[in-house]
Amino acid sequence: MHTVKHAAECGHPPSSNTGGKSPSGSTATHIDTLTFTLELWRLGDTPELLMHDDDAICRAVEDLFLNAFDMELGQATGRRFNGYNDSAPIRWAGHDEKTNGKCHAGHVAWGGNRTKFGMDTLCVHLTGQACESINLLNESSPHDLWAGLAEAIQLHAGKITRIDIAYDDLEGQHGGVGAAVGWYKAGGFCAGGRMPSVCQHGDWINGHSRTLEVGKRENGKLLRVYEKGHQLGAQDSHWVRYELELRSKDRVIPVSALLYRDEVLAGSYP
Numbered sequence: 130m131h132t133v134k135h136a137a138e139c140g141h142p143p144s145s146n147t148g149g150k151s152p153s154g155s156t157a158t159h160i161d162t163l164t165f166t167l168e169l170w171r172l173g174d175t176p177e178l179l180m181h182d183d184d185a186i187c188r189a190v191e192d193l194f195l196n197a198f199d200m201e202l203g204q205a206t207g208r209r210f211n212g213y214n215d216s217a218p219i220r221w222a223g224h225d226e227k228t229n230g231k232c233h234a235g236h237v238a239w240g241g242n243r244t245k246f247g248m249d250t251l252c253v254h255l256t257g258q259a260c261e262s263i264n265l266l267n268e269s270s271p272h273d274l275w276a277g278l279a280e281a282i283q284l285h286a287g288k289i290t291r292i293d294i295a296y297d298d299l300e301g302q303h304g305g306v307g308a309a310v311g312w313y314k315a316g317g318f319c320a321g322g323r324m325p326s327v328c329q330h331g332d333w334i335n336g337h338s339r340t341l342e343v344g345k346r347e348n349g350k351l352l353r354v355y356e357k358g359h360q361l362g363a364q365d366s367h368w369v370r371y372e373l374e375l376r377s378k379d380r381v382i383p384v385s386a387l388l389y390r391d392e393v394l395a396g397s398y399p
Contacts, residue, residue, distance in 0.1 A: 158390040160260045160275060161293035161372060164211075169239060169249040171285045181240070186251070187217055190237050193281055194253055195219065197274060198263050202237060211252050213238035219259060234259035257293070279387040289382040293374045294394045297357065301367030306339045309354040309371075318343045318352070318398045331356070337364055343398075349378030352398070373397055 169186070172178050172193065177185035183205040191201055203218040210216035216238035239251040255263075267274045282289070298305070312318065318325055331339035340355035351374040358366020373394050375382055386393045 158294055158296045158394050159264045160387065160390065161257050161295045162260060162291060162374075163255045163289070163293075163387075164252065164291040165282055165287045165289045166250050166252045167282070167285050167287035168244065169251045171287075172251070181249070183215065183217075186239055187237065190251070190253065193285065194278065197277055198259075198266060200234060200259070210236050210238040211242075211254065213242050213252060214240035219253075219255070221262070232258070234262070252290075260293075273388070275387045275390075279384045282387075283384045287384070288377065289384060289386065290377045291375065292382055292386055293372060294386070294390050295370055295372040296394055298369045298371065299367070301369050303369070305367070305369040306341050306354050306356060309341050309343075313341070313343060316399075320398070325350075331359075346374065346376070347378075349376040349380055350374070350397070 169181070170178070172186065172189040175185065178189060187202040187205065195201060199222045200219055201222045203220055205215055205217045208216055216236045218232075219235040219237060220232045221234065233256050235253070235255045237251065237253050239249070242250050242252070244250060263274055281287075304311075313327055316324070325344040328342040329339065330342070331337070333339055338356055338359040340353055343352040343354075344350045353370070353372040353374070355370055355372070356366075356368070357370040358364075358368035361368075371394070375386075375393075375397075
């Protein structure tokens with residue numbers, strides 16, 4: 130099994146998030162998407178939880194993982210999500226879809242998905258929009274909110290199954306997509322001596338709105354380098370986003386990845 134490197138084992142990044150805003154906090158990197166799972170019984174041992182009561186499950190998840198970010202759960206929908214039989218949407222506390230439209234903060238899902246030992250599990254998925262909200266809250270918080278979530282996940286023996294970590298190079302100081310192509314050709318993304326697959330999207334003839342993808346999502350490790358400013362309609366922008374997507378396929382993603390964001394991104398490739 131591969132393990133994401135810890136801070137002490139990694140270098141520092143060379144000098145994202147599907148949302149449009151760039152981070153302005155003290156850390157160069159930020160969480161863009163997060164999914165974690167845990168055994169359902171670890172939410173608590175009340176009779177309602179043990180009976181898999183939907184409302185009790187939702188309230189427990191709110192208390193343990195969402196309230197700190199001013200988020201809550203809507204009603205259980207009965208819809209499948211990520212292989213689970215039931216789910217509930219994550220939304221901002223007090224959000225009114227009738228006046229403010231739908232929000233896309235994520236889902237909590239449960240039912241029908243068990244460990245190899247027969248234990249029912251639960252999944253919490255935070256979208257890029259939700260993570261951007263947490264990142265903004267984090268800027269004015271005296272404590273790292275991601276550290277609080279990491280502690281809660283660890284306390285309840287949760288496992289991260291997906292994490293996206295992004296870095297925004299607003300001025301293109303590191304050479305952008307063109308430089309990343311050069312790094313690839315020079316073997317800078319090799320792991321274990323094997324060249325990962327590569328894919329290009331966008332207008333490479335005229336040199337705008339380009340995306341370089343290194344690796345494959347189904348293999349559990351994918352890097353996107355893309356011209357974020359162009360994506361948002363500013364064709365003269367130098368803004369480039371480096372976005373690492375890790376999934377727990379043949380690798381363990383430690384909860385500490387939420388804390389050592391710079392080091393995880395930098396340590397993922399030579």
